[in-house]
Each structure stands twice: as structure tokens, then as C-alpha cells.
Amino acid sequence: MNGVPTDSETLTVSAAARRLGIAAPTLRSWERRYGLSPSARSAGGHRRYSPEDLARLRAMVKLVNSGVPTAEAASTVRDRIYPVRSPNVTSATSVADGPRTLVRRPRAAKPVEAADLFQLANEMDGMRLTHEIARSLDRSGAVEAWTSRLVPLLVGVGEQWERTGKCIEVEHLASDAVAGGLRYHTRRAIERHKPDESTRPVVLACLELEDHALPLLALAAALAERGVRVQTLGAATPINSLSAAVRRIRPAAVFIWSSAPRTADAEALQTLARTRPSYSLVIGGPGWQALGTPTGWVPTLADAVDALVTAAHR
Incomplete structure (x- = not known):
């Protein structure tokens, strides 16, 4: 032969x-x-x-x-x-x-930066972008990676689209890659830290007019790293549906995100179901801040994590 x-x-x-x-x-x-x-x-x-x-x-x-x-x-x-x-x-x-003479040890991988992610997004390399996002989350943790790399990436592709009127496909690909990387990291964090199933979970949601739910995925990933149980309801959740979920789940805390004033409904919060035992209500995002930093508002992802971890372990 x-x-x-x-x-x-x-x-x-x-x-x-x-x-x-x-x-x-x-x-x-x-x-x-x-x-x-x-x-x-x-x-x-x-x-x-x-x-x-x-x-x-x-x-x-x-x-x-x-x-x-x-x-x-x-x-x-x-x-x-x-x-x-x-x-x-x-x-x-x-x-x-196998034999060490045949395979050389790879150089230590250079930490990925926001500019690297932006370039991958514009190259439309979704698979590698998702991989690099997941690697960054694994190395730096959700709070650091979100703040220093993922938010600049999302802002960058958004500004590129607004400035040029083109490349909306780049923004969509970047958003999808960020979501995929965050979900993958959350699953791995849950496997590593194994939250106590007997504890009350934290509910993460957006109100009915809010379509931007990526910050909730970042928060879910950060809480998973801390061993906190999470139920994420996601974007555009009507207040009556959120209330029904709260009654069924009886959470330790509820977090509601708002990206803009039009999606921050303070009156709706007053109608949110109350339970026994009670839960902490935490709100975040620039939408709520525009209303004058109401009670329960947290300015950063790190502050949201601290508040929700405290409530979950109360």
C-alpha cells in the first residue's frame, strides 16, 4: 500500500x-x-x-x-x-x-482587550469573538470583563452604526456573541460554585418597554460566581407577569434594569407584588438614575452584585 x-x-x-x-x-x-x-x-x-x-x-x-x-x-x-x-x-x-520534542509549549496567551473584540466583530468572526469573550470572562471575572471590555465593545459597535448608518450586522453579531459568552460563563460558574438549592433565589428582569437585557446576563454571571441562585426573566416583562413570578418564586431579592427614562416606570414598581418573607428591591441602569436616584438604585454592576449577594445571604 x-x-x-x-x-x-x-x-x-x-x-x-x-x-x-x-x-x-x-x-x-x-x-x-x-x-x-x-x-x-x-x-x-x-x-x-x-x-x-x-x-x-x-x-x-x-x-x-x-x-x-x-x-x-x-x-x-x-x-x-x-x-x-x-x-x-x-x-x-x-x-x-506525546513526545515533548514534537509539541512545543504555546506562549502564554495575551489578554484580550476591547479593541481586539471590536476588530473581531468587524471581521464578522462570531465564533472566535464568542470564544474570546468567554475566555476574558473566565480570566477576569464577570464584573471586570463586563466593565472594561464588553461594555466598550457594545458602545463601540453601537456608535459605529450611529455614525455611519451602516454595520448594523456588526452590532447584532457583537450582541449575540456577548450573550453567548455570558451564558456559557454562567453555566461554568454554576458548575464550579454549585449554589445551595435550599436558598431563596434572586430574580432579574426588565419592565415591559425595556428590550436591552444584556446587563441582566452580566449580573447573572457575576452572581453565579458568588454561588447565588438566579432566575432571569429577561427583557420586556409586563409588571403583572413579574408580580406573578415573584409570588411563585418568593425570591430573596428582585433586580430591575432600565437603560433609558422611557423604560423606567416608578409607578409600576409600586404595584409589584409583595411576599412573605419579604424581598429586597434593587434597581439599576441610567433610566432609573434619570428619575433622581430612587430608593434601591445602584450605580454599577459591582454595587448590584454586592446588594444582591447581601440579600441572598440574609
Whole structure:
């Protein structure tokens, strides 16, 4: 056979993706963006992934999962030779853990900045943008990442759209990536910190006219890091629906976000259901501030976290 892999030794894109535990579109994206192409051919001339290709891609997956940026991971593995996994190696052993002379240790990944995220958004690289956002959240924590990177990103793409009248698709992609990164980080934080299911949760919501709910996702992520149970109702929640939820959940605290004066309804707050035991009402966002910093208003995400953690542990 002259060392050429047979069809039975090579895999299609879908089969290779399943073997690696990743999505087939991700594998195609790595081929298109980073040159990690299949090197073998089937008898009919179709491109297939060889055992050597899979060994290289396993190393790539391991690096990306450890937090190395996708482009840097691809550069690390692309031109190196990886040993093929032998039959007597257990599935728990990665070929990326093979002889140290074959795989160089990647450089420490540079911390991502808001400008880097803005560039990825304008390149329409949603997959990598979401990954970098999740990595930033994992490294810095939700409060720091939201304040110093994610808010500047969202402001930047919003101002770009208002200034040029174009690139609304960039704003949508950035918002979706921020939401995806925050939700992923929240799930991981819940797994790590395992909130006590016997404690009363915190409810996060926006009133009926408020459509901007990303700050609630940031707050949910920060509370998950502190081991607080959270129920997020999201954007545009009518006050009667919020009241019904409060009666059923009987939370330790309720947080309501408002981004603009038109979405801050102080009268609606007066009709919000009360329960026994009572809960703390915390409000945040510039919409409430425009009403003269009413009772319960907190100026920052960090202040909201402190207030809600205190209420949850009361």
C-alpha cells in the first residue's frame, strides 16, 4: 500500500468532527481560516482526514479548550508532525501529550482587550469573538470583563452604526456573541460554585418597554460566581407577569434594569407584588438614575452584585 491510507483509515468531515467532539462547521472553518485541511483522498477522489490529520486536530482542540486563541493554536500545530495514536493507547490519552520534542509549549496567551473584540466583530468572526469573550470572562471575572471590555465593545459597535448608518450586522453579531459568552460563563460558574438549592433565589428582569437585557446576563454571571441562585426573566416583562413570578418564586431579592427614562416606570414598581418573607428591591441602569436616584438604585454592576449577594445571604 506504499504508506497511503486506505478509505477505511480515513474520515469524512462529519465523521472526523464526531471523533474530535466538535461541530462539523467548526472543522470546516479551521480548514478555511487556518489551513488545517484534510490531506488524504478517497478512492473516488474526495478529501478525507488521515490519522495524522486527526492527531494534529486533537492537539488543536486541546489547546483551544485550554484557553489558547484559535489562530495561535492553529499556528502552533499546523506545521508540526504528530504521532498517530496507536491501538494500545487508551482513549483518555491525547496525542498532544506525546513526545515533548514534537509539541512545543504555546506562549502564554495575551489578554484580550476591547479593541481586539471590536476588530473581531468587524471581521464578522462570531465564533472566535464568542470564544474570546468567554475566555476574558473566565480570566477576569464577570464584573471586570463586563466593565472594561464588553461594555466598550457594545458602545463601540453601537456608535459605529450611529455614525455611519451602516454595520448594523456588526452590532447584532457583537450582541449575540456577548450573550453567548455570558451564558456559557454562567453555566461554568454554576458548575464550579454549585449554589445551595435550599436558598431563596434572586430574580432579574426588565419592565415591559425595556428590550436591552444584556446587563441582566452580566449580573447573572457575576452572581453565579458568588454561588447565588438566579432566575432571569429577561427583557420586556409586563409588571403583572413579574408580580406573578415573584409570588411563585418568593425570591430573596428582585433586580430591575432600565437603560433609558422611557423604560423606567416608578409607578409600576409600586404595584409589584409583595411576599412573605419579604424581598429586597434593587434597581439599576441610567433610566432609573434619570428619575433622581430612587430608593434601591445602584450605580454599577459591582454595587448590584454586592446588594444582591447581601440579600441572598440574609
